[in-house]
Amino acid sequence: MPEYENSSVLNQVLLHPNSVVGADLTAWLATWGGQGLRSALAAPESIIDRVREAQLRGLGGSGFPTHIKWQAVANEAEGDKYLIGNGNEDEPGTFKDRMLLELSPHQVIEGALIAALATGINHVIFYINPHLQRAMTAMQQAVAQWLESSLYPEVCRVVGRTVELQVMPSSGYYVGGEETAAIASVEGSFPFPRGKPPFPAQSGVHGKPTLINNIETLANLSHLLRNGVAWFHSLGRGGNSGTKVYSLSGDVLNPGVYELPMGITLNELIFSYGGGMLVGKKLKAVFTGGPSNTILTKNDLDVSLDFDSVRQRHSSLGTGAMIVVSEGTGIVKRVAEYVRFFADASCGQCPPCKSGTYYLSMLLDKIDTGHGRRVDLDAITNLCEMLPGSGRCHLIDGAVKVVDSSLYHFKSEYEQALRQPRARVV
Amino acid sequence: MAGIPYTEALSRYQIAAPRPLRDSSLAVADLLEQFHPDYLKNSTVELKVGANKGDRCHRDLARILQSDSRIDDLALAGVEVLETDVLVIGGGGAGCTAAITAAEQGVEVMLATKLKLGDSNTVMAEGGIQASIEPSDTPQMHYDDTLRAGHHLSDKALVELLAMSGPEVVRWLIQQGMQFEVNKYGDLLTRKPGGASAPRVVYYRDYTGLEMMRVLRESVRNCKVVVREFSPVVDLLSDESGHCAGAVLSNLSMDAYTVVRARQVILASGGIGRLHLNQFPTSNHFGATGDGLVLAYRLGAKLRDLDSFQYHPTGMAYPCHMMGSLITEGVRSAGVQILNALGERFVEELNPRDHVAAAIIRECAEGRGVLTEKGVGVWLDTPTLERQQPGIFERRFPKLVQRGKQGSVDPRQIPMLIYPTLHYQNGGVVIDVNGQSTVPGLYCVGEVSGGIHGRNRLMGNALLELVVFGRRAALHAAANLRRSGYHRVSLEHLSNMRRELMRLGEDMTYKGPQLFPDYANFDNDPDYRDLNYRIILGELGARIRKLVST
Numbered sequence: 001m002p003e004y005e006n007s008s009v010l011n012q013v014l015l016h017p018n019s020v021v022g023a024d025l026t027a028w029l030a031t032w033g034g035q036g037l038r039s040a041l042a043a044p045e046s047i048i049d050r051v052r053e054a055q056l057r058g059l060g061g062s063g064f065p066t067h068i069k070w071q072a073v074a075n076e077a078e079g080d081k082y083l084i085g086n087g088n089e090d091e092p093g094t095f096k097d098r099m100l101l102e103l104s105p106h107q108v109i110e111g112a113l114i115a116a117l118a119t120g121i122n123h124v125i126f127y128i129n130p131h132l133q134r135a136m137t138a139m140q141q142a143v144a145q146w147l148e149s150s151l152y153p154e155v156c157r158v159v160g161r162t163v164e165l166q167v168m169p170s171s172g173y174y175v176g177g178e179e180t181a182a183i184a185s186v187e188g189s190f191p192f193p194r195g196k197p198p199f200p201a202q203s204g205v206h207g208k209p210t211l212i213n214n215i216e217t218l219a220n221l222s223h224l225l226r227n228g229v230a231w232f233h234s235l236g237r238g239g240n241s242g243t244k245v246y247s248l249s250g251d252v253l254n255p256g257v258y259e260l261p262m263g264i265t266l267n268e269l270i271f272s273y274g275g276g277m278l279v280g281k282k283l284k285a286v287f288t289g290g291p292s293n294t295i296l297t298k299n300d301l302d303v304s305l306d307f308d309s310v311r312q313r314h315s316s317l318g319t320g321a322m323i324v325v326s327e328g329t330g331i332v333k334r335v336a337e338y339v340r341f342f343a344d345a346s347c348g349q350c351p352p353c354k355s356g357t358y359y360l361s362m363l364l365d366k367i368d369t370g371h372g373r374r375v376d377l378d379a380i381t382n383l384c385e386m387l388p389g390s391g392r393c394h395l396i397d398g399a400v401k402v403v404d405s406s407l408y409h410f411k412s413e414y415e416q417a418l419r420q421p422r423a424r425v426v
Numbered sequence: 427m428a429g430i431p432y433t434e435a436l437s438r439y440q441i442a443a444p445r446p447l448r449d450s451s452l453a454v455a456d457l458l459e460q461f462h463p464d465y466l467k468n469s470t471v472e473l474k475v476g477a478n479k480g481d482r483c484h485r486d487l488a489r490i491l492q493s494d495s496r497i498d499d500l501a502l503a504g505v506e507v508l509e510t511d512v513l514v515i516g517g518g519g520a521g522c523t524a525a526i527t528a529a530e531q532g533v534e535v536m537l538a539t540k541l542k543l544g545d546s547n548t549v550m551a552e553g554g555i556q557a558s559i560e561p562s563d564t565p566q567m568h569y570d571d572t573l574r575a576g577h578h579l580s581d582k583a584l585v586e587l588l589a590m591s592g593p594e595v596v597r598w599l600i601q602q603g604m605q606f607e608v609n610k611y612g613d614l615l616t617r618k619p620g621g622a623s624a625p626r627v628v629y630y631r632d633y634t635g636l637e638m639m640r641v642l643r644e645s646v647r648n649c650k651v652v653v654r655e656f657s658p659v660v661d662l663l664s665d666e667s668g669h670c671a672g673a674v675l676s677n678l679s680m681d682a683y684t685v686v687r688a689r690q691v692i693l694a695s696g697g698i699g700r701l702h703l704n705q706f707p708t709s710n711h712f713g714a715t716g717d718g719l720v721l722a723y724r725l726g727a728k729l730r731d732l733d734s735f736q737y738h739p740t741g742m743a744y745p746c747h748m749m750g751s752l753i754t755e756g757v758r759s760a761g762v763q764i765l766n767a768l769g770e771r772f773v774e775e776l777n778p779r780d781h782v783a784a785a786i787i788r789e790c791a792e793g794r795g796v797l798t799e800k801g802v803g804v805w806l807d808t809p810t811l812e813r814q815q816p817g818i819f820e821r822r823f824p825k826l827v828q829r830g831k832q833g834s835v836d837p838r839q840i841p842m843l844i845y846p847t848l849h850y851q852n853g854g855v856v857i858d859v860n861g862q863s864t865v866p867g868l869y870c871v872g873e874v875s876g877g878i879h880g881r882n883r884l885m886g887n888a889l890l891e892l893v894v895f896g897r898r899a900a901l902h903a904a905a906n907l908r909r910s911g912y913h914r915v916s917l918e919h920l921s922n923m924r925r926e927l928m929r930l931g932e933d934m935t936y937k938g939p940q941l942f943p944d945y946a947n948f949d950n951d952p953d954y955r956d957l958n959y960r961i962i963l964g965e966l967g968a969r970i971r972k973l974v975s976t
Contacts, residue, residue, distance in 0.1 A: 092666060092914055131667070253925055279924055279934070328500040337914055370504040417504065 010273065012235065013223050013243050014216070015259040020103040023141035025149060028106040034151055036222030040114045041158055047118035047225070048074060054224050054232040055241045060086060060214025061318045063307035069211055072201035074119040076209040081121040084186060084205070084212045085112050087128040087135065088170045088177035092341060093289035093321035096245040097215040099257045101128065101135035104219070105142035111218035113146075113155050113163070114225060119211060122161045127182055130169040139167045174345035178393045179212045181347075192349050193393035216245055237263035240306045244317075247289065250324035251278040263309070267301040270324060281326035285409065289321025293338055293402040295331075297409050314408055316401075331410045332417050335402055336364035342399035352390035356383060357399050364403070367417050377414055381407065428793035430767040432744065432843070435796040438769065439841060441809045445763060445771040452788075454781055461784040461791065463704045463737055463846075464881075470733045475926040476723050477864070483732035486701050490716060491723050491732075492927065493938030495920045496660045497674060497683065502917075506684045510536040510652070512903050513673060513688035515659050515718070518546025519635070519889065520872025521694035522642035523896030524903075528692075529649040531904035536686060537651050538675050540658035540695075540713045540941065544643040547696050547711050547873065548892065551635030552754035552825065553619065554627035555599075555893075556886035557592030560616055563624040565589040572887060575621040575778045576852075576880020579731070583859055584878045584895075588887065591894040596628055599893065603641045605630050607822075617759040619885035621778035627886040632754045632823040635889060657684070658713075658941050661920065662691065662721050662868070665913035670725055670868035672915060676941075687915055690867055690903035693718050694896065697851040697873040698735075700943040707750025708848040709741055712946075717939035718874035722855045725919050727863040727870070731853025734881040739764075739782040741847025743803030744796075745833040750847040753806065753826060755779075755885040760818060764844070765805040766794040780882040783846035796843055803845040808837040850888065852879045861899030867908070869899040 013019065021027040028034075040047050052067035073081060085108065089097040100108060112124045126143070128136050143165045146152055156162050168186065170176045176191035183204045185191040204210020220242060224232050233241045240263035249255045253275030260269065266286065270276070277283055286296040294315035296303065303313050310317040325334060343357035363380050366372045384404045388397050407414065430438075450457070459465050470482045475492055483491065514525045517539025525537045537543070558568045568589035573580055596614070600606070606628050607615040618625040630637040646653065657675040663685070665671040672687040695718030699710025708714070723729060740753040758764075758775045764782070766772055766789045773785035786804050789795055795802040812819055819827050819838050830837045854876030861869045872892040879887060927934055 251921060253928060255925075278921055279928060328498065330499065330503040333499070333503060337916075341914060365507075368504065369507060 009261050009264075011259045012261075013259065014100060014104065014107065014219050014245060015257070019107055021106070022103065023105050023138045023145065025106055025142065025145040028104075032226065033106055033110065033222070036225035037110050037113055037151055037155070039225045040117050041154055044117045044158055047114060050225065050229055051118070051221075053229045056217065056220060056224065056232070057307060058214055059216040059220075059244065059320070063317065066213065066217055069201060069213070070115065070119050072199070073121070073209045073211045076202065078120065080123060080206070080208045081119065082123045082125065082186070082205040082208055082210040083112055083115055083121045084182050084210060085124070085126040085215055085218055086177060086182055086212055087126060087132070087215045088182065089129055089132070090172075090174040090177055091289050091319060091321065092293070092338065093247060093249050093287065093323040094319040095247045095249075096257055096320060098132045098135045100215055100219050100245065101132070102138050105138045106146075107219045107222050108139075108215055109142055109146055109165070111221035114221045115211060115213065115218065116163050117155060117158055120159060121163070121211060122159060123164045123205070124166065125186055126167045127170050127186065128167060130172050136167065136169065143167055173347070174341075175347045175393065175395060178395070181393065182212060183210060190347075192347055193395075195392045235261055236306075237261045238304050238306070239263070240304075244305065244320050246305070247319070247321040248274050248324070249322070251281060251326040251329070252276065252324050253278055263304045263306040265301070266296060266303050266305055266322070269305065269322065270301075274324070277324070277326055281328060283324065284327045284329060285325045285331065287323040287325065287334065287338075287402075288315055288318045289323060293318070293398060294405040295402075295409050315405060330368070331406055331413050332364065332368045335406045336361065336368045338402045339364050339399050342395060346395055350391040350396070352387055353396035356387045356390070356396055359383065360399060360403060367414060370417065370419060372418050374418060377418060429790065429795040429797040429802050431797050435767045436840065438767075439805065440769070441813055443810075445765070445769070447774060448770045448772045450772070450785070457784045457788065458780060461788040462780055463706065463787070464734055466704055469704055473732075474930055474932070475923065477726055477728045478723070478732065481732060484703055484735070486703050487698065487716060487719070487732055489936060490701070490720050490938040490940055492932060493720065493936045494924065494927065494934040495724070495917070496937045496939075497917070498920065499917060501683055502674065502685060505682065507687065508536070508684060509687045510534045511688065511907055512536070512690045512692060512900070513538065513686050514692045514694060515539075515673060516546070516694035516696060516872065516874075517541070517543040517653070517655070518694060518696055518872065518892070519548030519638060519642060520892035520896040521692070522639070522646045523893050524692045524694060524871060524900040525651045526642065526645045526649055527897045527900035528904045529651050531901065533904045533907065535651045536654065536688070537646065538654040538657045538659060538673070538686070540656070540717070542655050543646060543653055544639045545711060545713065546639070547699075547714055548889070549636045549639045550709055550711055550752060551638075551889050552632045552752060553756050553759075553885045554617065554629030554634045555596065555638070555889040556619065556626050556884065557596045557628060557890065558589065558624070558626055559593050559596065559614060559628070560625055563626055565592065567623050568592060568626060571622045572884055573880070575882050575884045577882060579880035581877035584857070587859055587898075588878060588891060588894055592890055595890060595893045598897075599638065599641070602645055604638055607631070617756060618776065620755055620758060620776040620782065621884055627756075627759070629756060632756055632825045638889060654684075658717065659695070659721060660939065660941070661917060662725050663687070663915045663917065664725055664919040665915055666918075668726065668919070669866045669908070669913065671913050685915075689907045690869065692861070692869040692871060692899050692903060693722060693855070693863075693874055694870075694872045694892075695721070695874050699848045701940070703735060703848055706737060706846070706848040707741060709738055709750055709752035710848070712943065715940040715943060716851070717941060718870065719854065720939040722863060722865070722868065722870060722874070724923050725865050725868060727865045727868060728856040729854060730856050730876045731881060734852040735848060736779055736850035736852055736883050737783040737846035738849035739779055739786055739846050740806060740844045741849075742829070742833070742842065743801050743845035744798050744843035745835065746798055746800040748829070748833050749801060751829060752847065752849070753842060753844060754823065757806065757808070757811070757823060757826065760811060760822065761814070762811045763807040765807050765841070767796045767804070768794055770794070778882055778884070786844070786846055790845070798843065801845060803843040805841040806844045807841050809839060809841060812838040850883055852876070852881055852883055857895070859898070860902040861895045862902070869903055871895040871899045
C-alpha cells in the first residue's frame with residue numbers, strides 16, 4: 001500500500017499522521033477510516049480467519065494470539081456478549097494506550113466494532129483509567145460521533161442487535177487492569193480478580209461471554225482488514241508481523257512513544273530513535289514494563305524486540321515499555337521501588353500475595369539501605385521460589401519476576417549491598 | 427568614580443534644620459530606567475530551558491537556574507530514607523509558621539533548614555509588619571498602596587488576601603507571644619512606611635523580625651515538629667505523575683544524603699541576596715543563595731519577575747567592613763533626611779524603595795556622593811533627627827546604635843553613610859491563594875514565592891506575607907494530603923532538565939543549587955570549622971578539640 005510507505009519505519013500505522021486526527025470522525029473517515037470496517041461488514045464470517053492468518057497477538061503484555069480469544073467468544077451461544085477495551089494502563093513506564101486513545105480514538109472504536117462483528121458482541125465498553133483525563137475526554141467525544149455516523153446502524157444491522165458503545169472509568173487501581181478484575185469493576189464492584197476458570201470467554205460480565213482486548217490490539221484491526229494479511233506481515237521484521245508501540249523512558253535523550261516494526265532490535269530503539277544515553281553514560285540495564293517487569297542487560301542490545309525472542313533472554317516484552325537505566329544506578333534500589341509498587345497494588349485477597357509482596361518489599365528496602373544481612377538475601381531467594389502462582393491473578397508473579405530477573409543478572413550487586421558481619425576483636 | 431572624599435565631606439557636614447528638596451529634573455520612570463540596577467544593560471539574559479523558556483532573567487540567576495544537579499541516582503544508593511506527611515524546607519519565618527500551623531492540624535511535620543533554625547532573612551527584617559489597624563486606615567488603602575508600589579504588576583488576588591489578613595496576623599503573632607511597641611494605654615504604635623498613604627507598620631524597636639523569629643522558633647520547638655538543622659536540600663523528588671514527592675537533604679554534619687519522602691512539600695527557602703547580583707552588597711543572611719528557585723524550577727514550576735530585585739536604599743556604606751548591613755526604613759519613617767555630599771536634599775525620603783534607591787545611585791553616579799576606600803554613598807542625616815527628637819535612637823533604634831558602635835560611628839553625632847544594598851527578590855515561584863505552585867504537591871511561601879509585590883515591595887509586607895501565606899499553605903497542605911500509597915519517587919525531573927540542556931549543547935559543568943556564597947570557606951572559617959565535631963560528638967567533641975588546640 002503506497003500510502004503507508006514512509007521514509008522511515010517510524011510511526012507507520014497507528015501513529016501515522018493520517019491516523020492521528022484526534023476525536024474528529026470526519027477527518028478519520030476522509031483518509032483511512034471506515035474502509036476496514038466496510039471490508040468487515042462485507043464478510044463478517046471471515047474476520048477471525050484473517051486475524052489468525054495475520055498472527056495478531058495481544059499487545060497488552062501477554063502476547064496471547066488474539067484469534068483464539070475471539071473464536072472462543074464467537075463459539076458461545078447467541079445472547080448478550082461483552083467487549084472490554086482495556087485502557088486501565090497503570091504500570092510503571094507504560095504510556096502508550098493513553099497516547100493512542102488521545103491522538104486517535106477512532107481507530108480504536110473502529111477496531112472494537114470489527115471485533116463486535118466477528119464475534120456477535122452487543123455491548124462494547126471502553127474501560128479507561130480515570131487518571132487519563134485527556135484520553136477519557138477524547139473517547140467520550142469520539143463515541144458520541146460514532147453514534148451519529150452512518151456506519152453505526154450498518155454494524156447494528158449485521159450484528160442483528162443494537163451494539164451499545166460506552167466509555168466507563170475504571171477504578172484507577174493497578175489491579176483493575178487484570179482481566180477478571182476489569183469484569184468485576186464493570187459489574188460495579190471492587191476490582192477483585194477472580195479465579196480462572198471459568199474463563200471470561202465463557203463467563204465474564206454478568207456471567208455472559210466477554211472479550212477483553214488491549215487498546216493497542218483493537219487499534220490495529222481497521223488497518224489489518226483494510227490492507228490485508230500480506231501487508232500486515234510485511235510490517236514486521238524477522239518473521240514477526242505488524243508494529244509495536246514502544247514506550248521508551250529512563251536515561252535516554254529522547255524518551256517517548258515510538259511505533260516501530262515488531263522485532264526491531266533494542267539497540268536500534270535506544271540509539272537510533274531514543275537519541276542514545278543521557279549525558280554520555282553507559283547503558284546498564286533495561287526494565288521491560290508490563291504485567292511482569294523483567295530485565296534486559298547491555299548484553300541483550302542485539303535482541304529483537306518481539307514476544308518470543310525476548311522470552312528466550314529470560315525476560316518478557318510486556319507492554320513494550322522500556323525503562324532504560326544507566327551505569328551508576330543501583331539495581332537494588334530500582335527493584336525495591338518496583339516491589340513496593342506491587343506491595344501497594346496488591347488487593348489483599350490472596351494471603352500469599354498480600355504478605356509475600358509486603359515481605360519482599362521490606363527485605364529489599366532493608367538491603368537497599370545497607371541494613372541487610374545474608375539471611376535476608378536467602379529469604380528473598382526462597383520467597384522467589386515459593387510465591388509464583390499462589391495468587392488468583394498474576395500480580396504476585398509480576399513482583400517475583402522482577403526480583404528473580406534482577407537476581408539472575410545482578411546477584412553480585414545484592415551481595416555487595418549486604419552488611420558485612422563485624423570482625424570479632426579478640 | 428567622582429565624588430568628595432569621606433573626611434572632607436564630613437567636615438563640610440552641618441547639623442541643620444530641615445532642608446528644601448532639590449528639584450529632581452527627572453521623571454520617576456526615567457530615573458528608574460536610567461539608574462535602577464534592574465535596568466542595567468546586559469544584566470539580563472533569556473532563559474533557554476524550563477517552564478519560563480524565553481523570559482528575561484538576571485544573568486547570575488539564569489546561571490543557577492540552568493545548572494546541572496549536584497546529584498544523580500548514584501548519590502542515593504544506600505542512604506537513609508525518612509517519611510513524613512509535610513516537609514517544610516527552610517527555617518525562617520515562613521518555614522516556622524508553616525511548620526507550626528501544619529503540626530497544629532495533627533499531621534507529621536519535618537522541617538529541614540540549611541543553617542540553624544531561625545538563621546534567616548526574617549531576623550534581618552527591622553522595620554516591622556504592615557496591618558491596617560489604625561482608625562484612619564483600611565485594608566483597601568493597604569491594597570492600593572501595595573499595588574501602586576509594585577507598579578500594578580502584582581497578582582491582585584494575592585494582594586487582596588495579604589491586605590485583608592493583616593490585622594488577624596498581628597493578633598495571631600501576639601497570641602504566639604510576640605511583643606510590639608504600645609502606648610501607655612496598650613494600643614499598638616504604628617509608623618508610616620515609604621510609599622504608603624497611612625501609618626500602618628507595627629514594630630518592636632528596630633528588630634521586629636528578630637522578635638518574631640524568637641517566638642516562632644520557640645513555638646516550633648514546643649510542638650511535634652522534627653527539625654533537621656544543617657541540612658540543605660540539594661534536590662526535590664518527583665513521582666511518576668510529576669507530583670513533588672519529597673526532597674534529598676545533604677546532611678552537612680555527617681557528609682551524607684538523606685531522602686525524605688513527603689506527601690506535601692512546603693518550600694520556604696528565602697531569597698537570593700548572597701549571589702550579589704550586579705556586584706551589590708547585600709543585607710541578606712549567609713544562606714540566601716536562591717536555592718528554592720532552582721529546586722522548584724527543575725521540577726517544572728513556573729517562576730515570575732526574575733529580573734526584578736529590591737535594592738534597599740539605606741544599606742551601610744561606611745565603615746567598609748560593614749558594607750551592605752541594613753539600616754531600617756523606620757529611621758526614614760521617623761523623619762530623617764537623605765543628603766548628598768554637598769548637603770543637598772535630593773529625594774523625598776518616604777517614596778517607594780526603588781525610587782529612593784535609584785535617586786541615591788544617581789547622586790553617586792553624577793559625582794555628588796561621598797567617596798570611601800571601597801565605595802561611595804550619601805548621608806543619612808541622623809544627628810539632625812536626634813536634635814529634633816532627643817533620645818529617639820536610644821529608645822527606638824537600639825540595634826542601629828549598637829551597630830554604629832561596632833563601626834565606631836555614633837549615629838547621634840555623625841551622619842551614617844548609606845548606599846543601596848541588595849535586599850529582596852521581588853519575583854519568585856508563581857503561587858495561587860493557597861501558596862500552591864504550578865507543580866502539584868509543592869507549596870512555596872515567603873520570599874521564594876512571587877507575585878505579591880510586583881516589581882517593588884513595600885516595607886513591612888514581607889513579614890506579613892510570610893505569616894499569611896505560611897499559614898494558608900500549611901492549612902491547605904494538611905487538609906489535602908494525598909492518599910498514602912505507593913508513588914514511585916525518583917529524580918526523573920532532573921533527567922528532563924538534563925535532556926533539554928544536552929540538546930542545546932549547554933555547558934553542564936556548573937552545579938546547582940549553590941547552597942553557600944562563593945566566598946564561603948569552611949576550612950578557614952572558625953565558625954564552621956568545628957561544625958562536624960560539635961554535631962557528631964556534641965559537647966565532648968568540642969572539649970577534645972579545645973584540649974588538642976591548647
